[in-house]
Amino acid sequence: MTQERPSSLHTMGQQHGRRSWAEPWKIKMVEPLKVTTREQRVTALEEAGYNTFLLRSDDVYIDLLTDSGTSAMSDRQWAGMMLGDEAYAGSRNFYHLDAAIKRFYGYAYMVPTHQGRGAEHLISQTLIKAGDHIGGNMYFTTTRLHQELAGATFHDVILDVAHDPQDLHPFKGNVDLAKVEALIERYGAAQIPYISLAATVNMAGGQPVSMANARELKALLDRHGIRLMLDATRLVENALFIQEREEGYADKSIAEICLEFCSLTDGAWMSAKKDNLVNIGGWLAVNDYSVFEELRNLVVVYEGLHTYGGLAGRDMEALAIGIEESMQDEHIRSRVGQVRYLGELLTEWDIPIVQPIGGHAIFLDARRFYPQLAQDLFPAQTLAAELYLDSGIRSMERGIASAGRNAETGDHNRPKLELTRLTIPRRVYTQAHMDVVAESVKACFDARDAARGLDMAYEPKYLRFFQARFTPR
Numbered sequence: 001m002t003q004e005r006p007s008s009l010h011t012m013g014q015q016h017g018r019r020s021w022a023e024p025w026k027i028k029m030v031e032p033l034k035v036t037t038r039e040q041r042v043t044a045l046e047e048a049g050y051n052t053f054l055l056r057s058d059d060v061y062i063d064l065l066t067d068s069g070t071s072a073m074s075d076r077q078w079a080g081m082m083l084g085d086e087a088y089a090g091s092r093n094f095y096h097l098d099a100a101i102k103r104f105y106g107y108a109y110m111v112p113t114h115q116g117r118g119a120e121h122l123i124s125q126t127l128i129k130a131g132d133h134i135g136g137n138m139y140f141t142t143t144r145l146h147q148e149l150a151g152a153t154f155h156d157v158i159l160d161v162a163h164d165p166q167d168l169h170p171f172k173g174n175v176d177l178a179k180v181e182a183l184i185e186r187y188g189a190a191q192i193p194y195i196s197l198a199a200t201v202n203m204a205g206g207q208p209v210s211m212a213n214a215r216e217l218k219a220l221l222d223r224h225g226i227r228l229m230l231d232a233t234r235l236v237e238n239a240l241f242i243q244e245r246e247e248g249y250a251d252k253s254i255a256e257i258c259l260e261f262c263s264l265t266d267g268a269w270m271s272a273k274k275d276n277l278v279n280i281g282g283w284l285a286v287n288d289y290s291v292f293e294e295l296r297n298l299v300v301v302y303e304g305l306h307t308y309g310g311l312a313g314r315d316m317e318a319l320a321i322g323i324e325e326s327m328q329d330e331h332i333r334s335r336v337g338q339v340r341y342l343g344e345l346l347t348e349w350d351i352p353i354v355q356p357i358g359g360h361a362i363f364l365d366a367r368r369f370y371p372q373l374a375q376d377l378f379p380a381q382t383l384a385a386e387l388y389l390d391s392g393i394r395s396m397e398r399g400i401a402s403a404g405r406n407a408e409t410g411d412h413n414r415p416k417l418e419l420t421r422l423t424i425p426r427r428v429y430t431q432a433h434m435d436v437v438a439e440s441v442k443a444c445f446d447a448r449d450a451a452r453g454l455d456m457a458y459e460p461k462y463l464r465f466f467q468a469r470f471t472p473r
């Protein structure tokens, strides 16, 4: 008599009623992973003050702290590293990078920077004056800080639904145009140098912005003579969502969609450590020559000469190649597909995550995970600690610790979203790693009633989440 096999022995594709897919690359070089015991992890976490940023990576098994600078470069990129022209001025790799940015993002002028925040610093110092106001589709930590250090006040102009982890709006990163109009009405266009548009929105859970929204926003801002500046860090992921969800884009390539999106903006800053598949690097690009002139002046002061901006020639070559690879449809489908695979497993087990599943990470909803914990007990930080203790998987807090303090009152900012981020590096882990991660999250979920929360024992002045220390209750 033949026995029915349990469904777990079916391939993942069969379980989902489709043909299986696999990562569109094969592995040429491996980096061994270290498995630790629970006792070792307890010691490591105590030493790290219960902050996953302070763990040594040697003590981590699967590292989902960030997708920033953690990508695996391709053989073509590594070959490009050997073609580094390390001239102080006019390196040929700079011209390759310049050409790649023009071709795929379409901006007229660019300066390289050491990473995204270098570009944020330059654009903030160039366009913002004290007393200005900046609207943005949700804050990002370093972006907002540079805007504030330049003298601006930040205003969140994202759709309200972006703050609701269960709302299924397909473009939760969209700007609420009424909020922008109210901002202009209140402060006047002269006090608003630009609107800051991130695509996708990291802090909202990797949620995309639609092309229609960007187009309407641009038209509104044009009427008031206000610039639209893009945080292009994860634009390629955003383009996939547009291709999948927005009418009229199903037959357009990712590269075409990115170019069209950028054409609606006046410039962009980039953390190339994400979409662009390099371990270090950034750039800042604009269409207005007079703005570029100022950027080219400032980059020399803070980053390096305008033809290297803090990067080695070899880094610029790897970046130029990475830009081209990042725009390939099959790459981005697999990258976002892997995130979605993990998210679907967790959803099937009723584990609370931000929906719809975003582009670069799964965001666990710590409020619903630990309903017994008040926000001041750092539920998302607690969950990151518990996950590490369970399996050595490293995640990151995106909640009250990341949100910092109100500059005027000194009280905690208390964001609606209290999230623990499982960020998937690009081209690094396989589907089997995602299975291991899912099972560890499930183990923490099953043990959720035992969580007691954390107190903050040390708080740095700036971007406190990076270096803060906690003690368990």
Ligand SMILES: Cc1ncc(COP(=O)(O)O)c(C=O)c1O
Pocket: 068, 115, 116, 117, 118, 140, 142, 143, 198, 202, 231, 233, 234, 270, 271, 272, 273, 281, 282
């Ligand atoms: C949306 C967004 N903008 C800007 C940055 C800053 O870039 P970097 O870390 O390269 O300084 C990041 C990095 O995490 C980001 O996610």
